[in-house]
Amino acid sequence: MKTEKQITKTPTSKKEITIAIAGNPNAGKTTLFNVLTGLRQKIANYPGVTVERKEGIWKLEGESLQLIDLPGLYSLDVTSLDEQIACDVLTGKVPNLPQPDAVIAVVDATNLERNLYLVTQILEFRIPVVVALTMMDSAEKQSLQIDAKKMSELLQVPVIPVIASQKQGIQELSSAVMKAAKTETLPHIPWLADSEYILEDDEIHLSLSDDAAANKKIFARYNFISEVYQESVKQLNTVERNVSEKIDGFLTHKFFGLIILVGILLLVFQTIFSWASLPMDLLENAFGALGDFVRTTLPEGMLNDLIVDGIIAGVGGVLVFLPQILLLFLFLSILEDTGYMARAAFLLDKLMSRFGLHGKAFLPLLSSFACAIPGIMATRTIENPKDRLATIMIAPFMSCSARLPVYSLMIATFFAGQSFFGFISVGAVLMLAMYAFGVLTAIIAAFIMKRTILKSPPPPFVMELPPYRLPNLRTVFQNMLTRAGLFLKRAGTVILAISIILWAITYFPRTANTEVLMANDANGNPPSVEEIQKANEDFRQSEQIKNSYAGRIGHVIEPVIQPLGFDWKIGVALIASFAAREVLVSTLSIIYNVGKDENEESETLISAIKDAKKEDGTPVWTPLTALTLMVFFVLAMQCMSTVAVVRRETNSWAWTLFMVGYMTILAYIAAFLTYQGGKFLGFG
Amino acid sequence: MNLAKLSIGKEAKVIKINGNSAITRRLMEMGVIPGVSIKVIKTAPFGDPIEVRVRGYSLAMRRNEAETIEVSE
Structure with a gap:
């Protein structure tokens, strides 16, 4: 030398x-x-x-x-x-x-x-x-x-x-x-x-x-x-197979390896769904209580409404996802640090590469069934930027937990109690079909994108399989907290802004209070003060929505959504549910006059939807409308939190807008084909 | 013969790496250079990728990448 x-x-x-x-x-x-x-x-x-x-x-x-x-x-x-x-x-x-x-x-x-x-x-x-x-x-x-x-x-x-x-x-x-x-x-x-x-x-x-x-x-x-x-x-002396190699013999075994993988993924998935539900309910109740407290403490007026209905409800609606995000990142850190993540990619690369995706895309996509936000954040483990983008672009097609209330409401209203051959519930089949439809669309979209706009030579799958190691708990928790902090800080600012905008367009312009005249009931008793107040409040709220900017936008977009069988009221609900998909349910409740505290299994909301009539007297909703709305929700990018996270993760408004655009167009086309096809076949 | 044809458990010496420069480079940086010995450990459940042991660590690669590595037993 x-x-x-x-x-x-x-x-x-x-x-x-x-x-x-x-x-x-x-x-x-x-x-x-x-x-x-x-x-x-x-x-x-x-x-x-x-x-x-x-x-x-x-x-x-x-x-x-x-x-x-x-x-x-x-x-x-x-x-x-x-x-x-x-x-x-x-x-x-x-x-x-x-x-x-x-x-x-x-x-x-x-x-x-x-x-x-x-x-x-x-x-x-x-x-x-x-x-x-x-x-x-x-x-x-x-x-x-x-x-x-x-x-x-x-x-x-x-x-x-x-x-x-x-x-x-x-x-x-x-x-x-x-x-x-x-x-x-x-x-x-x-x-x-x-x-x-x-x-x-x-x-x-x-x-x-x-x-x-x-x-x-x-x-x-x-x-x-x-x-x-x-x-x-x-x-010093030649060691035989070390512990790591013995573990590997099981975990990447041709047969057991796949079974263990499915088991681990089921466990992660199940945990994100079930363990997170308690803290999520607590958070939801806490935000509800906070809203009530502010509502009664602050003097009545616009500021009160802005803070309660705009900021607390809007930001709170997003923050309830925090437990899911924390849990997912806890598992991701553990899987990554133990060395298992590389094995999962090794086991699944062949399968995933058929759709043009990297082996590492599997877990983010699976997480997206719980919520696309942690799923998209989890794509960070994919090194190649184009592979990562392709995974981000298709992740929201996985039916997340926020779509469940929408599916449930539609099924409960129009398909409850029906069955094929007497024992297969139509509702269950429809639910499964919605999930499958999302997955299928994702696969096709990935296939097409990887051959067109995200075209890149297949990335070399030259990947180290690190030795199995116990994760360092401090690193795992620090990683989890850092991710949570990033989610709160960056997504929080955008979500806050959109919440305020959505609140404002349903709040302005103000509609003057009007009195409702109520007839005596069947027994000839006059309505109670509470009943009159409730009726007045319901009427005021529905008039408010109708005359608000959101209501006007609903009327403006009515011609566009009419081919899907939707009227302006559904239009308003679609706009409002951009805040979060499950908002569709509470918005429909407000519009159909049944008060805000309805949920997807509420009888009155179901009968209100069934009873809604168009101006010519025909019902607004048919089973076909319900199916069309479900199809639309499978594909449409109806979630401002996801938009905020995609913006953050891609660092590009162009890709974010592209995603919103192509998903909405796909959703429109699919809903159009469902509705018009259904009508042609004589349904609805 | 190439690495993809080496049977599981066999050890061989790398002679040459052919093919496109980006992948060749990546393989070499990971320590797969002429003269080093390399051993096939296993294949993934769907037959691809494969796991090899080189310079004391485990490396996974797809079959088409392994095909660019010429080895002799």
């Missing part, structure tokens, strides 16, 4: 020290970052892209260091967005982010060669590196004896064994980093000089086609690493 001349870097005058943490995925980078920064961290996106930018403050020797957590990387060769961002950070190209003074390279001791590859690349950026050697306990169990001192001499960088969860080695790491950040000597990169001399020989061919120089460098780096490895690591 050649030694290079000592080159000194230009002394910097800035005060704040910036340190980047880099490492392979699963090397223990996040745990170390959390230990170093505690809760002093913030997450944002890099400008213009969806790659997460994680920064924290590291208190060290009385100084505050800026710590940047780079995305998990295998290399810096700029073939993925993560690698591009990492290169930009290391070269100081990211605005408002100084070039790091030193890099902590997190290296998994059980997987040294591939982990050291990234280290050689970082050194090529001429930035001082300190290697933090993690997973030393696992290495010991595998009878690997690692001589950190020898390795440090060969690499010419400090190599510090750390056990982050027990804070071992943190002190040594800190002083080494401080020293490295202030050093003025540039790192040695002897292997690059060697790469110039590598030639093809007969036994070992390098792929010298188009990227000859780059491939030579890869070869030279690994050659250097092999030398370091052989001199500093000893395999």
